[in-house]
Structures are given as structure tokens and as C-alpha cells.
Amino acid sequence: MLLFFIARGTVISTSSISTQARHSRPACETLRAVCVAFDPPVKHDDARRGKVMRELFFLILALGAGYWLYTDWQASGSMTGKAYYEACWERANKTKGFAEPSPSTPYQAGQWKQCEPVARRALFANGLIFAGLAKDETDEDGLRLGRTCPNTMSEVPIGGVFYLYVKDTEAEGGTSGMDGVLPASWTLSHWATKRWPKCSAERERQGYPKIVEKADGTFGWEKPCPKCK
Numbered sequence: 001m002l003l004f005f006i007a008r009g010t011v012i013s014t015s016s017i018s019t020q021a022r023h024s025r026p027a028c029e030t031l032r033a034v035c036v037a038f039d040p041p042v043k044h045d046d047a048r049r050g051k052v053m054r055e056l057f058f059l060i061l062a063l064g065a066g067y068w069l070y071t072d073w074q075a076s077g078s079m080t081g082k083a084y085y086e087a088c089w090e091r092a093n094k095t096k097g098f099a100e101p102s103p104s105t106p107y108q109a110g111q112w113k114q115c116e117p118v119a120r121r122a123l124f125a126n127g128l129i130f131a132g133l134a135k136d137e138t139d140e141d142g143l144r145l146g147r148t149c150p151n152t153m154s155e156v157p158i159g160g161v162f163y164l165y166v167k168d169t170e171a172e173g174g175t176s177g178m179d180g181v182l183p184a185s186w187t188l189s190h191w192a193t194k195r196w197p198k199c200s201a202e203r204e205r206q207g208y209p210k211i212v213e214k215a216d217g218t219f220g221w222e223k224p225c226p227k228c229k
Helices: 014-023 025-030 032-038 041-075 081-094 106-125 140-148 161-171 184-195 199-206
Strands: 004-007 010-013 211-213 219-221
Touching: 081 106, 081 161, 081 184, 106 161, 106 184, 106 211, 140 199, 161 184
Parallel strands: none
Antiparallel strands: 004 010, 211 219
């Protein structure tokens, strides 16, 4: 039986199409709807290409998530939010006056040593800075910074900002949910941005640079800070 196909408003026979397809590839492009039926590998190639793209997307996503977890794990002193809270809670509660408590195991000593650096790392990574006293009552910028950022004169304990985190978390009943299982830096970031939500914006408005961690482990301004002198 002679079959006919309608493509682009033209009636064409199958025998005519087969002859054109063998001798003229452009004819296939012109009559693509007909040619695909005579060229099944095109469908397989498209399916393979789509599968490869999906696999590549998920691979990139997995690598990105893995890198994020690794860097946050390192920044957290290799502790989850729950482990950090429990270790630093114990250190805070064993501290009497200005005397630092003595850890009972080397593992505990390593954890206690990370309490303040991990807390500062999380604060500074989110653009927060510490504020102090304003120069005087006319120093509007200084007064505003003291109200919106961690204030070392009226809010942050002398022993370190981690004491404040321990106090706030204890009042809430400890860590829970994702805060407990994710790296501690995530937990501290969540706490800091919730307690001082406007600090980073106020710092930028007043022209202060971010504070970053240097190669030697100390913290300093990301770039020269004329206002800090």
C-alpha cells in the first residue's frame, strides 16, 4: 500500500521521502517530522544527552554540598552544634571567677579550646563586629552600633561571646533539630543573626569592613579601616 504523509501542507509519498533522505540530508531537516520516524537514533541520542545532563547536575550539586559541609566542619572545630553546646556549656559552668577550669581529658581540652574561636568565626563570617562605648552622647553612629551589634561593654561577657551563646541556648532548652546535627558554625550563625539581625547592615552603612580570619588563625579587618584608628 502506498502511504502518504502530510508535512508542511504538502502531500508526499514514502518512497519519495526515502529517496530524498538517502541523497539529501537537508531534506530531512526540511521535513523533520517525517525524518525522525525514519531515523530512530536521534531519539536515543536526545534521551542519552538528557540523562547525562541530569547526572552532571546532581554530581555538581553533591560536590557543592560536600564542599560546604567540609568547610563548615573545619570552621566548627570538627563539632556538631550539639557537641559544641555540650562541650562549651561544661566549660562555662566549670569556670569560677576569672580562673580557667582544667579539662579532664585531652579530647575535652581540644574541644574547650575551640569554644571562642568557633563562635567568633561564625559571627565575623556573617558580617558582625563587636561594638563598644560611643564617644559621647552626640556620637549617633557609635550609639547605633552599640544597639545593633554585640556590645562588649554591656552585653558580651569578658570571657568571650560563647558564654552568651551558652546562656541563650540553655534558656531555650538546648539545641534541637537541624541546629544539633549540622556543623556548629551553622548553629552559631543562626543564633547570631537572630540576636543581632541588623548588625551587618549597620556595619556596612557606617563604612566598617568585615573581619576575617588570617592565615595564622588571628582575626583582623579584611581591608584597611580608617575609622578604626
